[in-house]
Amino acid sequence: MTISPIDRRGLLKxxxxxxxxxALPSLFPAWAEAGTAGLASSGSTISGEIIALSVxxxxxxxxxxxxxxxxxxxxxxxxxxxxxxxxxxxxxxxxTLDEDTSIxxxxxxxxxxxxxxxxxxxxxxxxxxxxxxxxxxxxxGTYWYHSHSNMQETxxxxxxxxxxxxxxxxxxxxxxxVIVLSDWSAMHAMEQMRKLKAMGGYFNMSKQTLAGKxxxxxxxxxxxxxxxxxxxxxxxxxxxxxxxxxxxxxxxDSMGNWTGLFSPGERVRLRIINAASMTNFNVRIxxxxxxxxxxxxxxxxxxxxxxxxIAIAETYDVIVQPLEDRAFGFIAESIDRSGLCRATLxxxxxxxxxxxxxxxxPLLTMTDMGMGDMNMSGGxxxxxxxxxxxxxxxxxxxxxxxxxxxxxxxxxxxxxxPIPVDRTGERPTGLEDVTHRVxxxxxxxSLDRNPDSRRPSRELDLHLTxxxxxxxxxxxxxxxxxxxxxxxxxHNERVRLNLxxxxxxxHPIHLHGHFFELVTGEAGHRPLKHxxxxxxxxxxxxxxTADALGDWAFHCHMMLHMMAGMFRVVTVRPDGSxx
Amino acid sequence: MNRHLWxxxxxALASPVCxxxxxxxxxxxxTPAPALPMDHAADAIFDPVSMAAxxxxxxxxxxxxxxxxxxxxxxxxxxxRGRDAYRWEGEGWIGGDINRFVLKTEGEGAVGLGVEAxxxxxxxxxxxxxxxNLQVGIRHDFEPGQPRSYASVGFEGxxxxxxxxxxxxxxxDKGDVLARLEGTYDERITQRLILQSRAELNFxxxxxxxxxxxxxxxxxxxxxxxxxxxxxxxxxYVGISWEGKLGDSARFARAAGDRVRATSLVFGVRAWx
Numbered sequence: 001m002t003i004s005p006i007d008r009r010g011l012l013k014x015x016x017x018x019x020x021x022x023a024l025p026s027l028f029p030a031w032a033e034a035g036t037a038g039l040a041s042s043g044s045t046i047s048g049e050i051i052a053l054s055v056x057x058x059x060x061x062x063x064x065x066x067x068x069x070x071x072x073x074x075x076x077x078x079x080x081x082x083x084x085x086x087x088x089x090x091x092x093x094x095x096t097l098d099e100d101t102s103i104x105x106x107x108x109x110x111x112x113x114x115x116x117x118x119x120x121x122x123x124x125x126x127x128x129x130x131x132x133x134x135x136x137x138x139x140x141g142t143y144w145y146h147s148h149s150n151m152q153e154t155x156x157x158x159x160x161x162x163x164x165x166x167x168x169x170x171x172x173x174x175x176x177x178v179i180v181l182s183d184w185s186a187m188h189a190m191e192q193m194r195k196l197k198a199m200g201g202y203f204n205m206s207k208q209t210l211a212g213k214x215x216x217x218x219x220x221x222x223x224x225x226x227x228x229x230x231x232x233x234x235x236x237x238x239x240x241x242x243x244x245x246x247x248x249x250x251x252x253d254s255m256g257n258w259t260g261l262f263s264p265g266e267r268v269r270l271r272i273i274n275a276a277s278m279t280n281f282n283v284r285i286x287x288x289x290x291x292x293x294x295x296x297x298x299x300x301x302x303x304x305x306x307x308x309x310i311a312i313a314e315t316y317d318v319i320v321q322p323l324e325d326r327a328f329g330f331i332a333e334s335i336d337r338s339g340l341c342r343a344t345l346x347x348x349x350x351x352x353x354x355x356x357x358x359x360x361x362p363l364l365t366m367t368d369m370g371m372g373d374m375n376m377s378g379g380x381x382x383x384x385x386x387x388x389x390x391x392x393x394x395x396x397x398x399x400x401x402x403x404x405x406x407x408x409x410x411x412x413x414x415x416x417x418p419i420p421v422d423r424t425g426e427r428p429t430g431l432e433d434v435t436h437r438v439x440x441x442x443x444x445x446s447l448d449r450n451p452d453s454r455r456p457s458r459e460l461d462l463h464l465t466x467x468x469x470x471x472x473x474x475x476x477x478x479x480x481x482x483x484x485x486x487x488x489x490x491h492n493e494r495v496r497l498n499l500x501x502x503x504x505x506x507h508p509i510h511l512h513g514h515f516f517e518l519v520t521g522e523a524g525h526r527p528l529k530h531x532x533x534x535x536x537x538x539x540x541x542x543x544x545t546a547d548a549l550g551d552w553a554f555h556c557h558m559m560l561h562m563m564a565g566m567f568r569v570v571t572v573r574p575d576g577s578x579x
Numbered sequence: 580m581n582r583h584l585w586x587x588x589x590x591a592l593a594s595p596v597c598x599x600x601x602x603x604x605x606x607x608x609x610t611p612a613p614a615l616p617m618d619h620a621a622d623a624i625f626d627p628v629s630m631a632a633x634x635x636x637x638x639x640x641x642x643x644x645x646x647x648x649x650x651x652x653x654x655x656x657x658x659x660r661g662r663d664a665y666r667w668e669g670e671g672w673i674g675g676d677i678n679r680f681v682l683k684t685e686g687e688g689a690v691g692l693g694v695e696a697x698x699x700x701x702x703x704x705x706x707x708x709x710x711x712n713l714q715v716g717i718r719h720d721f722e723p724g725q726p727r728s729y730a731s732v733g734f735e736g737x738x739x740x741x742x743x744x745x746x747x748x749x750x751x752d753k754g755d756v757l758a759r760l761e762g763t764y765d766e767r768i769t770q771r772l773i774l775q776s777r778a779e780l781n782f783x784x785x786x787x788x789x790x791x792x793x794x795x796x797x798x799x800x801x802x803x804x805x806x807x808x809x810x811x812x813x814x815x816y817v818g819i820s821w822e823g824k825l826g827d828s829a830r831f832a833r834a835a836g837d838r839v840r841a842t843s844l845v846f847g848v849r850a851w852x
Contacts (some may be wrong), residue, residue, distance in 0.1 A: 123625050199811065489613065
């Protein structure tokens with residue numbers, strides 16, 4: 001496709017409206033330009049107590065394919081907002097679109113009416129209007145912001161937030177870079193959804209084939225028969241894949257090669273944000289170990305690793321210390337291995353790290369179907385009688401309503417995990433067999449002591465439910481559009497929330513306005529998160545102190561799942577005794 | 580009091596305490612959940628009318644999408660003994676996840692002789708379970724000289740082993756009862772090369788001589804089609820198809836001087852949007 005003269009005028013207009021003085025046709029803010037020396041030297045970081053953002057749109061092209069993006073201050077990603085813990089801020093967001101918009105501050109603790117979710121926290125920002133978000137910054141760390149209106153986030157409306165701590169930062173580093181991961185498709189997200197509703201496996205170009213079977217690849221004949229009988233696809237790892245997506249680092253594809261500079265020997269802090277709409281990434285820097293120092297903005301006890309999975313909407317801060325005078329590749333690979341994005345960390349511009357070839361696509365196992373830890377795909381099982389095993393597995397019911405009485409059964413629920421297991425100590429999907437170190441949630445230990453040591457006064461199960469064939473997604477079998485009840489909490493109540501994944505896909509579940517403790521290991525230093533990736537067929541327990549009054553969004557951060565109805569409202573109200 | 584009784588009494592008193600301190604399950608209390616709030620927090624800060632409108636939009640956007648699709652599974656030219664022929668089978672739908680309006684059409688004809696058999700069905704489709712839809716509505720046959728209408732009740736869905744199944748019962752305006760069962764299975768040879776096996780069986784509860792239909796299993800159609808998905812939506816194919824009239828239908832056909840069986844080489848396109 002080529003950009004017509006009219007489109008070029010549109011672009012100029014878009015830039016004029018948003019007041020950006022950037023060079024055409026790039027929509028990159030200065031900090032995301034390839035070759036940045038780091039945040040200290042960046043020109044498009046906004047800070048201070050009064051910040052103005054303008055939401056607009058402009059043509060945007062990736063890999064020669066022209067499409068259309070929503071921009072913030074004229075760029076994709078938007079500018080970095082850099083704040084200081086303890087300060088007050090007023091962020092005035094002006095809508096120059098001809099449709100409603102909004103900005104949600106992902107992971108920030110603030111009054112509910114400043115959270116930016118139309119229909120829950122506020123009415124949204126009408127065309128031509130400006131809404132002023134005012135709040136006190138109560139935390140430090142790496143966060144992000146994005147539209148919560150329609151599908152705008154899937155088309156570029158996101159940016160990073162960096163908050164410096166009020167006291168000395170416990171993490172020492174000489175240089176820092178912000179790395180915003182995303183996925184880009186020229187196909188509109190609603191059209192992706194329509195294709196998926198017509199054909200659940202539309203974007204999957206890595207299905208099992210007869211040719212593969214003849215070459216002895218993938219599942220055995222007996223396993224294939226068993227999965228076909230259950231109408232399940234073990235290659236269904238990502239709904240929307242590299243067949244339509246180009247993966248981006250700070251708005252650049254592999255060829256664009258975003259480059260962050262370093263001087264050998266420096267400790268470099270990478271603030272990594274997954275702003276993708278439908279892609280969980282596996283992140284590695286071949287040749288460079290990463291020390292994870294924060295997850296979802298919250299400091300953790302340093303843990304060294306070689307690769308980690310970052311689910312949509314999560315953030316991880318890592319420290320790397322490249323000693324050699326050479327380029328290192330920063331590799332973000334889609335978990336279904338349908339594509340990757342390479343960026344480069346280098347001592348000078350013009351250096352380029354290798355783009356590794358994609359690794360083999362993983363296969364889901366019976367554990368991913370919630371049938372406990374059966375280690376079906378393990379290489380050590382090769383000698384076993386698969387046919388006999390298949391028979392045993394198949395006899396286990398995969399849709400027995402008695403395992404989840406609260407779930408509304410119907411066309412939207414194709415599976416209920418009969419034996420969901422806590423998988424927080426397991427390596428995430430596709431990284432089970434890699435030979436280097438892989439981060440698990442269990443390894444994350446909060447640096448500070450958890451603030452609330454009370455015993456949860458009650459617990460609450462919530463099932464993540466789906467039917468891939470019909471492309472339906474919900475909690476407890478009920479879509480938000482069906483009038484799902486809110487999930488009520490008493491103010492300051494401590495509750496254990498058990499998320500049970502009755503689907504074969506990992507779901508990044510996000511609660512607005514709060515951090516919850518991941519129940520991993522003994523209490524005291526559990527990691528605090530705003531988004532938790534619930535592995536397929538698994539369960540995760542969260543201890544939540546409902547300390548933020550008001551109404552809050554709670555949803556799967558896979559944008560198409562959210563738009564399909566995997567969404568609830570959480571209410572926090574004063575207890576009777578409090579009022 | 581008896582010493583043993585005291586011990587039993589003491590145990591009874593002590594046991595709940597023991598249960599609470601010793602059992603790890605008591606990590607969590609059993610306070611009941613609070614009642615659902617009757618208000619919306621943002622209504623106290625913003626105009627409740629604007630909030631109500633925004634809530635409606637949110638509810639609509641989170642799960643109430645209207646979708647649609649049009650699929651032609653068969654659109655083919657048939658090379659066979661005698662006159663070459665053509666055949667089509669397709670359906671379109673519009674609606675949500677549960678309720679849909681479906682139009683189906685299928686038919687065939689010989690080149691130069693016009694449509695020999697053609698029908699359109701207009702159906703209300705409702706998802707019954709994760710895999711199957713109930714479909715009720717009307718069918719109209721539009722072959723020249725023999726127009727006929729039917730009430731149609733059927734199902735469509737995905738059976739175990741990933742077989743697409745479809746079946747329907749038809750009651751005509753003359754009181755005749757017909758039925759049809761159809762199944763297809765896609766064997767993926769490579770990511771883009773797919774072999775589709777297809778079977779269609781037609782049944783009748785009685786003879787319908789005017790339409791050349793005999794009671795029992797009246798006709799069958801079996802096909803194998805190899806398609807290449809240039810895109811998911813566009814797949815040219817080649818294949819073979821066998822169709823035959825059976826039982827009394829075959830007798831009626833012979834009496835009318837029509838062909839009873841035909842094997843054809845087919846060329847077509849499977850397409851959807």
